[in-house]
Amino acid sequence: MDARGLLNRLCQLIDARRWADLPPLLHDDFVCLYVHTGETFDRESWVRVNAEYPGFDHMVLHDLVGSDDRAAARCHVTVHAEGELTHFEVATFITARDGQIRQMTEVWTDVAQTPPGGARPS
Numbered sequence: 001m002d003a004r005g006l007l008n009r010l011c012q013l014i015d016a017r018r019w020a021d022l023p024p025l026l027h028d029d030f031v032c033l034y035v036h037t038g039e040t041f042d043r044e045s046w047v048r049v050n051a052e053y054p055g056f057d058h059m060v061l062h063d064l065v066g067s068d069d070r071a072a073a074r075c076h077v078t079v080h081a082e083g084e085l086t087h088f089e090v091a092t093f094i095t096a097r098d099g100q101i102r103q104m105t106e107v108w109t110d111v112a113q114t115p116p117g118g119a120r121p122s
Contacts, residue, residue, distance in 0.1 A: 003096040004066030007073050010101065015059040019051035025101055032104040046104075055080035059090075069096045076111075087111035 001009070006025055013021050023043060030043040041049060050056075057078040064073045070093075077088040088108055095103040
């Protein structure tokens with residue numbers, strides 16, 4: 001499977017909460033960087049943080065581009081938090097090797113943030 005297919009499958013499995021099906025998509029040397037927090041995860045810890053994320057609701061794939069060994073996606077994620085449905089956008093970038101995801105970088109953000117004062121032309 002090429003990188004685009006791997007990333008598409010990964011998103012489908014996450015949305016379906018099929019956590020046990022994630023590790024076969026991830027290389028033994030898998031590493032994921034969360035740019036927004038500076039955290040890094042190996043295969044086991046990345047699957048665990050996803051499987052145990054409190055209130056996870058859905059992941060919807062909106063954009064997906066890729067080639068043989070690199071792919072990028074933009075997804076909308078919803079989470080039930082404190083009685084409300086919270087919305088996030090995530091950009092995911094992967095590099096594949098040997099038919100598995102070897103490297104991943106994710107950037108998460110809340111939806112509907114207000115830009116800081118003075119950051120937009122008047």
